[in-house]
Amino acid sequence: MLNLKVGGVPEHFNYPWYITLKNKEYTKNRINLRWQDFPGGTGDMCKALRSGEIDIAIVLTEGIIKDIIEGNPSKITQFYVESPLIWGIHVNAKSKYQDISELQNATIAISRYGSGSHLMAIVNAHNNGWDIDKLKFKVVNNLEGGIDALNKGEADYFMWEHFTTKPFVDEGTFKSLGNCPTPWPCFVVAVREEIIKNYSKDLKKVLDIINNCTKHFKKIDKIDQTLSLRYQQQLNDVREWLSITEWGDATPVSEDFITDIQNKMKAYNVIDKTVDSRSLIKNMYI
Structure with missing residues (x-):
C-alpha cells in the first residue's frame, strides 16, 4: 500500500x-x-x-x-x-482605522513571507496605488497570531479568507474594512x-x-x-x-x-x- x-x-x-x-x-x-x-x-x-x-x-x-x-x-x-478567494481586510475592533485608504503606512500582519496573506497584501497595496517598497510586515505564523498581533498593537491590519474570519468580526474581535478578491x-x-x-x-x-x-x-x-x-x-x-x-x-x-x-x-x-x-x-x- x-x-x-x-x-x-x-x-x-x-x-x-x-x-x-x-x-x-x-x-x-x-x-x-x-x-x-x-x-x-x-x-x-x-x-x-x-x-x-x-x-x-x-x-x-x-x-x-x-x-x-x-x-x-x-x-x-x-x-x-x-x-x-475573498480576502477580508481586518483591523482590531477598537482600532482607529475606519477605511482601507488609511492603511497605506500601517504595519501588516502576515503568516509568513510568501504566504497568501503576504502576497495579497501586495496586491491590495497595488490596487490602492501605494508604494510596494514601503510596506511594513510583521510575521505572525497563523490566524491566532494575527489576532494576537492586532490586540497587542504589534501590527495594524491582517488579511485572511473572508468567511473564515467572519465569526471574529461577528463577535467583535476584528473590524472588517473591506475585501480583496484574488484576480x-x-x-x-x-x-x-x-x-x-x-x-x-x-x-x-x-x-x-x-x-x-x-x-x-x-x-x-x-x-x-x-x-x-x-x-x-x-x-x-x-x-x-x-x-x-x-x-x-x-x-x-x-x-x-x-x-x-x-x-x-x-x-x-x-x-x-x-x-x-x-x-x-x-x-x-x-
Whole structure:
C-alpha cells in the first residue's frame, strides 16, 4: 500500500478531503492517504513540500507559483477551486482605522513571507496605488497570531479568507474594512515531482476521488448545516460561500492561462520574473 501525505488549511474548502478520508475511499484503492492541517497557510505548505514532509498540497495559486519559480521541486496538477478567494481586510475592533485608504503606512500582519496573506497584501497595496517598497510586515505564523498581533498593537491590519474570519468580526474581535478578491482562481493541487514521476497512476486515482467528491459537494444533504457547525460559521455565510465557490476538476491546466496569471503577478509585483509555464504544471489527464 502506497503512503501519501496531503496538507491543507483547516478550513471549509478542504471538507471534501475529510469526507473522502472518512469513507476510506483511498484505502479501498490501496493508498494510505494521511491529511495534515497547516494553520500557517501556503508559506508553511510550500516549505513542507520542499522538505518532503508532505507529498501533495492544497495551496494558494499565487504562493505555489512563486515558490516553484524559486526552486520548489513541485508541479501544479490541477485547479482545486476555480473561483477567486475573498480576502477580508481586518483591523482590531477598537482600532482607529475606519477605511482601507488609511492603511497605506500601517504595519501588516502576515503568516509568513510568501504566504497568501503576504502576497495579497501586495496586491491590495497595488490596487490602492501605494508604494510596494514601503510596506511594513510583521510575521505572525497563523490566524491566532494575527489576532494576537492586532490586540497587542504589534501590527495594524491582517488579511485572511473572508468567511473564515467572519465569526471574529461577528463577535467583535476584528473590524472588517473591506475585501480583496484574488484576480485568479484561488486553490490548486500541487504535488512533489518525485511523486508525479514514480506514482502517477496512484496520484491520478487520488485526484479522481477528490474530483468526484467536489463535483457533487454542493448537493450533499444538509451540507450547509454541516459546514456551519463544523467551522462555527453563520448558516447564511456558509450558503453565500457555497453560492460563489466553483470547484476545479480534471480539465487540463492551460499553459496560456498560467502565463496570464504570471503576468498579472508580475504586474502586481508579487513575482520578480515570469518563467515558461510548462515548468510549473503537470497535467495528469492528457
